[in-house]
Amino acid sequence: MDGQFKSNRVTTVAGATPFKLLYDYYRLSSYQERRHQPGVLDFTFGDPHDPPSDAYVEILRESLIPQHELWFAYNLGDAQAVQAATDSLRRYLGLPFEPKDVHLTTGGFAAISVALKVVGDPGDEVVYSLPPWFFYEGTILEAGLVPVKVSVNRETFDLDLDAIASAITPRTRIVIVNSPNNPTGRIYPVETLQRLAALLEEASERNGRRIFLISDEAYNRIVFDGARFRSPVEFYPWSFLAYSYGKTLLSPGERIGYLAPSPAMPEREGIRDAIEALQMCGGWLFPNSSMQHALPRLETLTFDIPLFQRKRDVMVEALRSIGYRVRVPEGTFYLFPKSPLEDDAAFIAALAREGVLVLPGRMFETPGFFRVSLTPTMQTIEQSIPRFAAAFARAAETTPAS
Structure with a gap:
């Protein structure tokens, strides 16, 4: 160009x-x-x-058959789809999410983008660890925010909490954590997540401004050796959970996911409204109606x-x-x-x-x-x-x- x-x-x-x-x-x-x-x-x-x-293809095929005149109308969140996503969140994470917490998006990509804009103002800093998902930097810049990068421990692939703490300034507004991590496959342990939560709470109080956490959990159902995944959202109430179905369904081209504020987040009613407003004004960042209709049955498929x-x-x-x-x-x-x-x-x-x-x-x-x-x-x-x-x-x- x-x-x-x-x-x-x-x-x-x-x-x-x-x-x-x-x-x-x-x-x-x-x-x-x-x-x-x-x-x-x-x-x-x-x-x-x-x-x-065959089951996946059949579900998508049936979701294209209209059952009423508004089947393909604007859809901010099909009630059955939202309920299915909420039930799975409760089941997998054991946290009391409500349907009003779950905002269906065009994949985890859109969920992260919306979360950045909900709480970030132009010039705010966003801290995340390397190696990262490809698009963190570009998505942060597109939102008018400033990326701040720290490295994980290169031997263990654990979060370097000291590096994160050192990177936080009065302009820090958001920290992104990706667990299980792409590309390392590391699942951050409970002790690390507890220490991270304490670190963010202390820094928020010190700076007089809340630091939010975005938990990128596109792979939270893909864990091995019988491990139990523990979400950062469980330990820090000022968190957003971003999820994508494209990984567990091995269909990244079919765009559906969600953004969910922590059920323990204070004053999240206003954040709910802001999320939907940004989804509308950001280019209608809701999944296609057919994917929403398919979601309750897609939730029955397993990786x-x-x-x-x-x-x-x-x-x-x-x-x-x-x-x-x-x-x-x-x-x-x-x-x-x-x-x-x-x-x-x-x-x-x-x-x-x-x-x-x-x-x-x-x-x-x-x-x-x-x-x-x-x-x-x-x-x-x-x-x-x-x-x-x-x-x-x-x-x-x-x-x-x-």
Whole structure:
């Protein structure tokens, strides 16, 4: 686009580092052609690689059959859909959410965007940890807010609470936490969440201004080894929960999720009204009517945890046996191994020459790592192992001896 047609806001958002790297990779590189070439194994994004289930397709098909004249009318939140989402929140998290707390959105993306604007004023700071989801920085900038980044502990992938505390200033308005984390798969433990809550409470009192927490929980139902997920919302009442069905249903292109203020949040009645107003004025950020009609039945479908835990275990064991350093993720469907080359982009290129596509750590503002999606088929995973081994061996040949 010619620069004369760009607003300053567009230029700033488009230039956000992770967004720019992602856009260049997805649109300007040969990725779109390569991913469809025979023999190329694609481990980049969390896209489905198996056909959708017959049950999923049938639910969507039936949701398109009108049952009355307003079936496809404007819909701020179908009552049955909202009730189904509320019931699942209560069931999974054990928190007393009410239907009035649950605002259906066009995926978790919109939920985060709305939450930022509900409590953030232009110039306010938003703290989040690296490695992040691609779009935090761009979404924060689009809202007129200021991103403030801190790193997690690179060995354990735990939140660095001291770094978060040091990053908080009188302008801090929001902290974003993503658990289970994309890309590391880390689920933050109760003790960490309790300490984070105490830290935010103390900082709010010190600054004389409330700090809010946005809990990005797109993967909160994808947890392994029988673990119980504990939400940050449970420990800090001034929290928003953002959820997306695109992960558990393996259908990221079908946009539906929700934003829910904590049921313990004081004065949340006014926030409820503000959320709906922003959804309307932000471009009607409610799911399509057909997706809302489908939601009660979509809630009955379950993610195949045993299959993805098996994929995780096969891949982790294989990569470790080759020599890669990789932590076992506790949730999500990603691995975040250490690159055997300091230059992760160079190693990603080496893997691509072997016919394996993954994403570099620098795309997550964490150079020296790379992300592997586990959504490909088990057959693809097994076929990839000798290729990962070949790329590792070549990297070892080019790495100077210490």
